[in-house]
Amino acid sequence: MPVRPPVFRPRWHKGEDQRRREFDAKRGSARQRGYDTAWEKVRARHLALHPTCCVPGCRTPTDRLNVDHIESVREAPERRLDPTNLRTLCQSHHSARTSRDHSWNRKI
Numbered sequence: 449m450p451v452r453p454p455v456f457r458p459r460w461h462k463g464e465d466q467r468r469r470e471f472d473a474k475r476g477s478a479r480q481r482g483y484d485t486a487w488e489k490v491r492a493r494h495l496a497l498h499p500t501c502c503v504p505g506c507r508t509p510t511d512r513l514n515v516d517h518i519e520s521v522r523e524a525p526e527r528r529l530d531p532t533n534l535r536t537l538c539q540s541h542h543s544a545r546t547s548r549d550h551s552w553n554r555k556i
Contacts, residue, residue: 482521482528491515494534501538508538516542520549 462470475481494515501508516537519527527533537545 482525486529490529490531490534494531495536498536500536501541502535503537503541506538506541508540512539513537514539514542516545 495510495513499510499513500506501513514537516535517528518533518535521528524533
């Protein structure tokens with residue numbers, strides 16, 4: 449059975465776990481990023497009114513839903529609690545949208 453040769457990494461190379469921990473430390477907690485009690489109330493109200501993923505044909509159970517900002521909080525902080533700026537997405541669709549919108553090759 450062939451064995452994969454070891455990969456050389458310089459001493460200054462950081463592993464994936466270490467990079468993720470450093471990113472999370474710089475990012476701040478959810479409360480520091482604006483997801484406070486006011487957000488939790490708006491989120492609960494939105495999920496009560498829109499209990500399914502907005503992607504046609506998606507049948508994700510209601511316990512796996514996220515409330516997504518259509519216009520990101522980073523770009524429009526004044527619309528953070530605006531109910532017209534929210535939509536319900538399941539975890540997989542929300543991750544795909546976030547990845548697309550916040551990646552290095554996003555369309556501006």
